[in-house]
């Protein structure tokens with residue numbers, strides 16, 4: 001199997017060829033959002049210049065074309081994650097909206113007093129706040145699985161926290177802070193044995209590793225288009241058909257109905273029951289083009305490439321005495337996200353100094369304040385890789401990193 005060629009891939013991404021602060025751009029903030037290849041930009045342009053109309057509403061050609069584009073994007077997503085039918089694929093705005101939809105629809109309907117909802121302490125706020133709200137409303141109990149010193153969840157922790165009272169386990173496939181790939185197979189198998197449903201936040205995994213929802217057997221799997229080469233404003237909620245059928249609609253309005261009477265309504269079949277109002281068709285078109293692009297390169301190759309970059313970067317970072325890497329040391333337990341701190345330097349300073357070297361990284365609490373508190377850190381810096389990143393990007397980052405303390409007056 002040939003490796004992917006990131007230099008060739010980079011040519012498809014016009015934004016990456018510019019200079020920033022007089023340096024070539026090394027874009028290492030892919031955990032926040034990714035850049036778009038020309039193929040995605042062109043697909044959106046073509047849709048807007050040939051096929052734009054309001055789908056599912058008109059008998060005219062443009063509405064029919066928009067409907068075809070929208071539905072074919074849905075089929076593309078189904079195939080990408082191997083869902084059984086497009087009835088299981090709901091388009092949302094993003095991961096956050098998908099998680100809120102599940103909490104508000106499934107949670108409101110089925111969570112009762114004293115039921116338990118189990119999360120990992122490493123969750124993004126968008127997988128915490130919707131559950132805090134439901135737990136408060138229903139007098140349910142929120143529990144957290146904590147991490148060991150290596151940033152991983154131990155098997156005993158899974159068994160300690162998931163019990164016969166657990167109704168929902170909601171966990172990220174890959175931590176957006178530590179890069180940890182959580183042991184989903186074990187968690188899902190055990191949660192199901194205990195009678196709980198499992199929701200997987202795939203925001204950081206779907207763009208980077210092959211996901212097969214049938215093999216995984218998660219009850220819900222959610223992700224955002226903008227972290228996988230697609231535009232912002234399109235997200236996905238996968239749910240098992242029988243579970244989605246049992247859930248009430250989330251938003252009420254146009255397009256999600258069957259019949260409306262003066263004092264009641266019946267609802268459209270899946271997945272449209274959960275898609276109220278005019279949808280983001282150009283986002284769906286962009287997502288389809290993004291998936292085409294990713295699959296043409298090959299998800300296996302993308303995963304291998306990012307692992308190789310992580311290994312290369314970690315090797316260099318471990319050798320700098322004042323750089324402290326967070327998260328698993330073992331490459332098999334992590335993806336291409338590396339959080340770190342630099343002695344005597346605030347992460348925001350690290351990121352600002354690196355920006356002057358043309359290196360784009362993230363700094364802050366990464367929307368994971370409970371994890372930061374648990375790690376006893378106010379913030380971290382984070383680099384995150386994608387298919388277009390090269391060793392040259394990492395060299396540029398490490399070069400900048402070695403100068404951070406000098407800039408702050410520490411000599412080395």
Ligand SMILES: Cc1ncc(COP(=O)(O)O)c(C=O)c1O
Pocket residue numbers: 031032094095096097124126127172174175176201203204224
């Ligand atoms: C693990 C994880 N979950 C959820 C989100 C929220 O994604 P969005 O802002 O696209 O809804 C993010 C965003 O960084 C994330 O990393």
